[in-house]
Every structure is written in structure tokens, then in C-alpha cells.
Amino acid sequence: MAELRGTNPYHIKPPEPKVLPKNYTQGVDNLSSEDFLKIYIETLRYQDPFQPQDLSKMLEDMTRLNQIRYMNDMKSFMEGLKGWFNQITLLSSLSLIDKEFVFSTNKIDTLKGGQYYLLSSEDIKGATIRIMDGDDVIKEYQVDINKGLNPIELSDLPKGHYSVQILKNGMPVDSLNLGVMGKIKSVSVSGGELLFELENGELVSPSRLIYAGGM
Template structure:
């Protein structure tokens, strides 16, 4: 049984270096330590908390505490090694998490760059209209929203038959067939529609035009050349990238 006196050798400069303290003993970074005093009056650290502590810091602390331990009450080396293993595991996990974050950021940036090819194109998503037809949109922009890739687009409501006058100017008419002049005012005439945007033609293939009394206009200069153009919604829709089912 040990009956002699124990005197620990305490090197303040080395201890400050390990603890990341300056020459006056003040910490140089945020470190929270809990200490205790052994039977011989020697102070030792029971716990250390700091998000920036590394495995090397822990090893240095362990070596210093082993030097200062009371031989009659040696520290539990297995507990120290278990703590070191836990710290090493946490460091590995943090490094892996940081690497994964960088990988995800790179992947998102690459995906965003590739997705910009959709701008100006038409897409369909999982939604359908009252007739069960997939809704179509014209893509305006691509962006990430809350970590999710989305497109900003205007819905294509329907396709409108293009009708022109004698001068080759496009005839402006709405979903009800009302015709508008260049100032955006109703002319009083209507173009007969089968469906929104789909005109009715006579036996000569000319658009059917009605006057303000809903009487058919026999003589007019409007012509239909078989072309169509999309009519867009005034609202901008946000569509998750994963919901896109078709690009055209």
C-alpha cells in the first residue's frame, strides 16, 4: 500500500496552451470546463465542452491529467479511451455531414444549371383539368424554393386559331368571340366559336362573323390560315420539378 507523499508537477504554461489560454490565464476561445480537487489538493478537469475541440485537444488533456493524477486513485483508462473514441466518432460524423452538405449543394447547383434548359419550353404536370386533360404550362424561370427545385410558369388555357384581316394584321378576339380594335375596344362584331379559341368556318373556309345584332356578315375580309397560338393564364404557377411529366 502506498504511504508516501504525492506531489504533482504543474506546468502552468503548458496547461494554458492545452486549455487555449493566454499568459494571463484567460481563455482564447469558448471552453467550458468542470474541475475537481483530489485528496492531495491537486486540481483536475472532470469535463470539457467546446464545439471546436479536436481529438488532439482531448489527447493532450488526457496526457496532462494522467501526469497530475493521484497514484492512489488512478483514473479509469478505459473510460478515457471510450471518451476519446466517442470524440473521434463525432469528428468523423461532423466531417461526413459537412462533405454531404457540399455534395448536395453541388448537386443542386448542377441540377439547377441543367434545368435552365426548360426555360421557354412547354411542360405538363400531374394536374388535370375538368376534362381529365393534363394541364400544360410555358416555363418562365427555374429556381430552388426551400431546398426544392421548382419552375415558375404560366398555364396554357387553350390554343386560339389565328385570324387575320386584309392587311395581314392579327384579329383580336376573346374567349366569347367578341372582336376588339387596335385600341382594345369592342367593335360590336363577333367571331363564331365552337370552343374557346376554336373558330367556326363557312363552306368556303372563311371565319363566320356576326354583327351587333347577331346576324351573319356575308362579306368580310377576315381569313383563317390554319395557324394557332397559345392563350396563357395571367397567374404564375409554381410547379415542383418532380411533378413535371412531359416536356415539349
């Protein structure tokens, strides 16, 4: 049986850009002096002596064509570079499969379940947490919020979708991030974007990852 070997992502070479020579002249880089002379002679040969053709117009057209070709080459290079970067990122992300992280969210969804957290950059003593259904308070309790990750108490909460308000002395606290813990099931690239598929089937962008480490 043939031996299977993993691909080292750091051995994958990116596409090489087109390097122009120092003596590059925009618009006539692919035209030799002999070719140019032939075109010039043929132009003089067949032109109407009473309506001479403007050679500068021909050069302008050639310049535009070369600019289009150059932009197409650049587009192909950038697409190749993007594909290479996605491949490197995808292979590097395989080690995240079956690991749990906290992803940012703007609501609590008890239909899907899961553990929700508040990520704080400071200690907040005597904070009030309100679980809201629109303008209605469904649940309210007092808690000391520590710097870092803090679980939200969701027991006895009806099935539904809720927002969260954090108050200190009756004033809203905005320096907190709401997050939900999820385990990465698979990693994929779709539409040029890296995506994590969680165990609940949700596809999330890596930009939503706000906490990794001990819970």
C-alpha cells in the first residue's frame, strides 16, 4: 500500500508575479523594432495620400491593448495569490477541528441551545443582567462580572430568541461582548472566504472568534 503523507502548508509556493524589465515601455513591450517598422511601412504603403493616417493614433490603440493585457495578467496573479492564501489558511485551520471556541453573537437562541458568555475587559461589581424579549424583561439578576469570560445564567428561560442588557447603577454598560460556545466540526472555503462549520450546523466566519482557551 502506498504511503500517505500530509501536505506541509509552508512548502506550497505562491504564484509568481510577472516581473517587468528595467527598460519596459508601456504599450510597446511586446513589439520588436522590426515588427514596428513593418507595420509603419505597410501603413504608409496603403494610406490615402490625401488623407494620411495618424501614426500616433495607432500607438495609442496599441497602448490601450497592452494596458488591458497587463490588467488581465495582474488579475490572474491576484486570483492565484488569493487561492494560495486560502489553501494555506485552510490547511493551517485543520488543527482547530473538534475544539471549542467562543464566537460573537447579537442574540441568545435557546432553540439551538448552547452555553452563552459575556466577555469583559474589566471587573464590574454589582452588574445587572437583563434577558430581553423585545421591550419585555424575561429574566433579571445581579452578578459580579469578572475580567475575561463570564457564563450567563439561562435556566428556566423559555424557548425563543433574546437580547441581553448589562446595567451598572442603572446605566447601560457597552464594554462587553456577547458570545456563544461552539465546537468546530469542519473547515471549508466558500466564495473565497474561510468558514467554520459548528456542531449545530451553523457556518461562521473566523472573524467572529472572540475567545480561545480554558473556559
